[in-house]
Amino acid sequence: MAELRGLPGFRDFYPEDLAVRSHIIDVWRDVARRYGFVEFDGPPLEPLEIYTKKSGSEIVAQLYQFEDKGGRRVALRPEMTPTLVRMVGARARALPKPIRWFSVPQLYRYERQQRGRLREHFQLNVDILGETDVLADAELLAVAIEVVRALGLSPNHVRARVSDRRLLGAMFRRVGVAEDQLLAVYHVVDRLGRESEESLAGRLEKLGLDRAAIEHIFALTRLSGIDQLHAEFGDVEGVSEVVGELSTYLSCLENLGVRDYVDIDLSIVRGLAYYTGIVFELWDAGRELRAICGGGRYDDLLQALTGVDMPALGFGMGDVVLAELLRERGLLPEYRSGIDCYVVAIGDEARGEALKLAAELRGAGFSTAFDFAMRSPKAQFKSADQMGARWAVVIGPEELAAGRALIRDMGRGHERAVDRERVVPELREVSTVDSDG
Ligand code: HAM
Secondary structure (H helix, E strand, O other): OOOOOOOOOOOOOOHHHHHHHHHHHHHHHHHHHHOOOEEOOOOOEEEOHHHHOOOOHHHHHOOOEEEOOOOOEEEEOOOOHHHHHHHHHHOOOOOOOOEEEEEOOEEEOOOOOEOOEOOEEEEEEEEEEOOOOHHHHHHHHHHHHHHHHHOOOOOOOEEEEEEEHHHHHHHHHHOOOOHHHHHHHHHHHOOEOOEOHHHHHHHHHHOOOOHHHHHHHHHHHOOEOHHHHHHHHOOOOOOHHHHHHHHHHHHHHHHOOOHHHEEEEOOOOOOOOOOOOEEEEEEEOOOOOOOOEEEEEOOOHHHHHHOOOOOEEEEEEEHHHHHHHHHHOOOOOOOOOOOOEEEEEOOOOHHHHHHHHHHHHHHOOOOEEEOOOOOOHHHHHHHHHHOOOOEEEEEOHHHHHHOEEEEEEOOOOOEEEEEHHHHHHHHHHHHHHHHHO
């Protein structure tokens, strides 16, 4: 019979794989909550137009889209931001500002298969809406950095690369990029590091830029560090203010305790079309993998999609590259499957009591299993071992007669008999003693 396979780019999560995903998502939720964000969710299927309007050509080309039975054009969500904007837009007046929301959606993009890019992924989204102050930008990046720090990644492992679309826009206009070419130029520059400069220069040429302008653009994207920006733009009207704001941003990050992860790097522009201000990406320090995280300000998106004028900023952090990096650095917790108790029943008469005991243990919160076929004690102990049971709780004819049960510590190998009604209290006691230390 032909082998049944899943689709390329879609993952099966066997228990040990799911443990990795859960570890990452647990840290995401924990950090987002610690930073005062609340969780929301939306539907995985949305009207197509919420993506075609503003997300940009790359993401639109990757959509899983179709017509539903009611004749609506729909798409599986490739990103969360348009859903968030739709939901906030619908209750814009009622929601107290600033809105601090996070979400952990599974997203779908028909990507070309490559390392770190799949056709589905989980993505932490953290967004702040209704706030213009640059402190919100700093807070946002601090959350992203805190997540990688909480996962054990140091500034030697991960760098946050910060840039600003206003700065890039002003610089590109100065070298002759027309307003209607800006997005296309951003899109090309976003591919720096993934595609050769020569091939990118070719694309810029196709957009109508001359060699001098192209060289200039590449030179500008090489600028890094706030001092270089001050030197280059300190007295350029309309740009110096942005540089000043970036300085404030950096000192906020210093006070928030994450500055040591951050570099200014103007080669970052972000692929998505809707960003308007400070943008950033998190990368592995060696830049061998793809971006771990990306985000920034998108002050015009609510207006464009919902007619509500509200500033906003946020980021998305995917699970795929992050898991790869954690695995490479040996920072994933050891996979441990296991249950608390395995009830071993010896002889047919013990069966009823064994099931009652299992129910009692489960009621008390102990994960508990037993043998369905009530095979030989040896086979049952073997199962207990395979399932990683911490204790085997044994009921045989002798225990039944004496109103007792035998508790065997599977790791240490010792066992003792206790009164039947003492099983749960005894196990509770040893659990607390063990977890205390
Ligand atoms: P994005 O840069 O498209 O931004 O995605 C953010 C992160 O999601 C990436 O850095 C990467 O880790 C992960 N990611 C994206 N596509 C894939 C894929 N095909 N396979 C594996 N991982 C992937 C956004 O989606 C924005 N909506 C983020 C945002 C939220 N901006 C504001 N708020």
